[in-house]
Amino acid sequence: MIFSVPKLPERFIQVIETISDLRKKLSHITSDNLNRWHGYLARMAYARLIHSSNTMEGINATLEDAVAAVDGTDSPRPTNTDDWKALTGHREAMDYIIQISKEPGFPYNEGTILGLHFMMMKQDLTKN
Numbered sequence: 001m002i003f004s005v006p007k008l009p010e011r012f013i014q015v016i017e018t019i020s021d022l023r024k025k026l027s028h029i030t031s032d033n034l035n036r037w038h039g040y041l042a043r044m045a046y047a048r049l050i051h052s053s054n055t056m057e058g059i060n061a062t063l064e065d066a067v068a069a070v071d072g073t074d075s076p077r078p079t080n081t082d083d084w085k086a087l088t089g090h091r092e093a094m095d096y097i098i099q100i101s102k103e104p105g106f107p108y109n110e111g112t113i114l115g116l117h118f119m120m121m122k123q124d125l126t127k128n
């Protein structure tokens with residue numbers, strides 16, 4: 001082993017146990033349940049996530065385009081096919097990871113990341 005892990009002081013262990021206890025007591029409030037939002041709020045949050053992420057990547061799309069991608073409908077305006085594929089690819093990757101994360105024992109590994117990357121970048125295979 002290159003590095004040795006030092007023994008934690010007793011006070012640190014007590015803090016970690018306190019945090020674990022609080023997590024258990026508050027789990028009904030702080031759950032990782034990804035389906036707790038429904039309707040308009042969920043739709044808009046999802047669309048804003050897709051829009052902002054793609055905008056950072058230089059994809060030319062509007063929030064209305066992202067909402068259409070979330071809804072699974074056609075873009076409300078003429079759009080560059082690659083831009084539209086980027087939006088829908090991002091939605092498909094997010095839908096996939098939300099569904100697969102519910103599986104107990106699902107292994108997150110390099111293949112998972114590469115698959116998600118392919119879904120999001122299928123419009124430009126040179127980036128894979």
